[in-house]
Amino acid sequence: MKKIPVTVLTGFLGSGKTTLLNRILTEQHGKRIAVIENEFGEIGIDQALVINADEEVFEMNNGCICCTVRGDLIRILGSLMKRRDKFDHVLVETTGMADPGPVAQTFFVDDDMRDLFTLDGIVTLVDAKHVRLHIEDSSECREQIAFADVLVLNKSDLVSPADLDALERRVRSMNAMARVLRATDADVPISSVLDVGGFDLDRAVATKPTFLAPEYPFEWAGTFDLHEGVYDVVLREGPDPSMDVVVMDLEAGERAHDKAVAERALRAWAHEAASLRAGGELSLRAAPSTLVLYGMGAKHFRLRVPKAGRIGLYTQHLPSEFGLKLLCGEIEVAAVASKEFAAGHSHDEEVSSVGIHLERAVDGDRLNEWLSKLLREKGTDIFRMKGILDIQGSDKRFVFQGVHMLFDGREDRLWGTERRASDLVFIGRNLDREELTRGFERCLA
Numbered sequence: 455m456k457k458i459p460v461t462v463l464t465g466f467l468g469s470g471k472t473t474l475l476n477r478i479l480t481e482q483h484g485k486r487i488a489v490i491e492n493e494f495g496e497i498g499i500d501q502a503l504v505i506n507a508d509e510e511v512f513e514m515n516n517g518c519i520c521c522t523v524r525g526d527l528i529r530i531l532g533s534l535m536k537r538r539d540k541f542d543h544v545l546v547e548t549t550g551m552a553d554p555g556p557v558a559q560t561f562f563v564d565d566d567m568r569d570l571f572t573l574d575g576i577v578t579l580v581d582a583k584h585v586r587l588h589i590e591d592s593s594e595c596r597e598q599i600a601f602a603d604v605l606v607l608n609k610s611d612l613v614s615p616a617d618l619d620a621l622e623r624r625v626r627s628m629n630a631m632a633r634v635l636r637a638t639d640a641d642v643p644i645s646s647v648l649d650v651g652g653f654d655l656d657r658a659v660a661t662k663p664t665f666l667a668p669e670y671p672f673e674w675a676g677t678f679d680l681h682e683g684v685y686d687v688v689l690r691e692g693p694d695p696s697m698d699v700v701v702m703d704l705e706a707g708e709r710a711h712d713k714a715v716a717e718r719a720l721r722a723w724a725h726e727a728a729s730l731r732a733g734g735e736l737s738l739r740a741a742p743s744t745l746v747l748y749g750m751g752a753k754h755f756r757l758r759v760p761k762a763g764r765i766g767l768y769t770q771h772l773p774s775e776f777g778l779k780l781l782c783g784e785i786e787v788a789a790v791a792s793k794e795f796a797a798g799h800s801h802d803e804e805v806s807s808v809g810i811h812l813e814r815a816v817d818g819d820r821l822n823e824w825l826s827k828l829l830r831e832k833g834t835d836i837f838r839m840k841g842i843l844d845i846q847g848s849d850k851r852f853v854f855q856g857v858h859m860l861f862d863g864r865e866d867r868l869w870g871t872e873r874r875a876s877d878l879v880f881i882g883r884n885l886d887r888e889e890l891t892r893g894f895e896r897c898l899a
């Protein structure tokens with residue numbers, strides 16, 4: 455069967471990915487496109503901003519954007535394959551905060567994915583006006599540019615031609631191979647971004663030698679040979695007050711850290727975690743358990759092994775950080791094999807999101823005043839704002855968008871039977887949730 459081409463759309467927060475996506479979805483190009491959205495922010499707003507595409511948009515889990523992205527993506531692509539006859543191209547819009555590496559990696563590292571899909575290209579939107587604010591201090595922003603097959607210098611209406619030329623020289627120095635296009639409102643020919651003819655893996659590996667080193671959401675995998683019976687998993691609060699683990703059955707001869715087995719664990723990790731308090735029973739299942747470790751002292755969890763055999767234990771952090779032990783009665787059971795997986799990336803801990811959901815209408819004037827003041831004072835730290843608002847006195851949804859100091863809003867479709875509410879998401883540095891919530895609440899009508 456012919457492999458399905460996948461286009462990955464990346465670009466820093468607010469660079470114009472959704473604008474391009476909407477253009478692609480509304481233009482007549484004869485392709486049926488399945489869209490996967492990976493958004494950063496606590497309230498899913500992006501999906502609501504994608505037009506005419508209710509049925510085709512799949513949303514990935516929120517949360518950690520780099521560690522879990524591959525597992526989530528495999529899960530969604532797997533379910534898409536059940537509707538194989540409904541589409542002929544897949545578009546993945548990554549969050550503006552994401553390094554596109556792990557997304558691209560999915561189509562090379564995982565055997566099933568490699569057989570079914572082919573990465574057609576990485577298209578990176580560059581916000582010509584704001585990119586200079588991020589290029590130095592965001593490695594994600596630089597990697598998005600470095601891995602691109604097509605670079606779209608968007609928002610060219612907001613900068614002078616000389617600035618645009620300088621930007622083009624800058625991005626070319628970071629990526630000499632990509633095709634560079636200039637655009638306003640992402641108005642590039644669709645043929646220049648879809649079916650571009652193949653992501654260049656050799657170049658990606660040359661740019662980043664660890665490109666194909668799989669990233670996992672767990673830092674450690676241990677293999678244990680166990681008898682039938684009940685074991686005791688003991689650990690205490692480490693650097694985090696909880697830790698996710700997956701315990702899986704293995705076949706004889708398999709080791710938890712073998713690539714094919716670790717990929718199985720990665721898929722298990724993409725399922726919803728069940729929270730488990732001390733004293734609870736850990737089961738062998740293809741989903742993570744969140745061990746709750748708040749408070750002083752060691753916490754015990756039971757592990758029931760129904761049949762003698764081999765198991766794999768995967769831990770989100772290193773067991774040594776949590777004093778983790780597996781006990782059979784009083785005796786500690788040693789792993790027959792184990793491996794640490796170093797995270798190939800670091801997290802930009804400083805950037806976070808605050809989502810506010812109010813089931814009330816807001817006063818347009820008061821909102822405008824508050825946001826203007828907020829941006830005057832905090833505009834460099836607030837990278838992105840998005841909202842869908844219920845404005846008093848209007849029957850239509852009001853869509854609000856902000857990128858740094860620039861913001862605009864417009865009326866959207868009628869609310870109709872949809873439940874009216876006001877949702878606002880901020881993404882940025884040093885965000886004060888309480889203050890933002892109080893400010894928003896003061897705008898209620």
Ligand SMILES: Nc1nc2c(ncn2[C@@H]2O[C@H](COP(=O)(O)OP(=O)(O)OP(=O)(O)O)[C@@H](O)[C@H]2O)c(=O)[nH]1
Pocket residue numbers: 465466467468469470471472473474500549550579608609610611612637638639640838855856857862
């Ligand atoms: N002036 C100007 N505004 C643009 C252009 N392209 C997009 N915008 C606006 O910039 C804002 C952000 O655009 P989006 O397409 O939502 O950006 P995005 O990359 O999807 O944003 P995130 O998903 O939050 O990272 C919106 O208000 C757009 O209307 C452009 O070329 N010129």
